[in-house]
Amino acid sequence: FPVTIVQVFDPNPTVTLGRTDLQDGMPGEVFTQAYRIEELKDISFTNGVYALKGPKVTLIDFESPAVAPSTSADGNWIFERKNVAFNDAMTYLQLDRNIRYIESLGFTNSRAVFTKSLEVDANGVSGQDNSHYIPFSRRLAFGHGCVDDNEDTDVILHELGHAIQHHINPNWSGGDTGAMGEGFGDYWAASYSVTTEG
Secondary structure: OOOEEEEEEOOOHHHHHOOOOOOOOOOHHHHHHHEEEEEEOOOEEEOOEEEOEOOOEEEOOOOOOOOOOOEEOOOOEOOOOOOHHHHHHHHHHHHHHHHHHHHHOOOOHHHOOOOOOEEEEOOOHHHOOOEEEEOOOOEEEEOOOOOOHHHOHHHHHHHHHHHHHHHHOOOOOOOOHHHHHHHHHHHHHHHHHHHHOO
16 A cells, blocks of 8 residues: 555644644734654555545544545555545544554553444534533544634643543543543643653
C-alpha cells in the first residue's frame, strides 16, 4: 500500500499557534500555520476506495445528522476546517494514535483495553455543541456546534478517556464515577497537549 496521509491540527490551533484569541468565524488563512501532515496506518482499501476503518478505529454513521464518513480515491485526507472530511481525519488519526499508544504500554492480548475496533460517529449528536461516549454501545460521537468538537484533539481525547475507563471496568457508574471520569478525560487530553507543545 502507498503511504496515506491526513492534514490535521495537532493538538489544536490555540496550542500550536500560541493564540488564545482565535474565533470560529476567523478567515481560513488565520489557521494555515496550525495544520500538520501526519501518516495514517492500516486504513481499509476496498474496490479502489480508501475508508477510515482500521483495526483500532472505525468511522460509521449512527447518529443524526445522516453524514456518511468520507472516503478517498488516493488514501489522502487533505482538507481544512469547516469540511466534514477534516473532522473525520482528525477523529480517526487521534483516536487511532492514542489506542496504539495504550497498546505500546503493554495493554495487549489478554490485557487489551480495546478488544475490537472502536466505532465512532465523527458527525453526530444531532449537530449539537457536545460530544459523548455511549456506554451501552461502547461508541463515541462528536457534535459540531460553534467550533466543531473534533477540530480539537483535547475534546477527542477527553471522550476517549470515558471509553478507556468503561472498557477497563464495564460497571463504571454510580457514586463519584461521573466526576472521576470527567477528571480523567481532562487529564488524558491535557497530558497529550503538553507533549505536543512546540
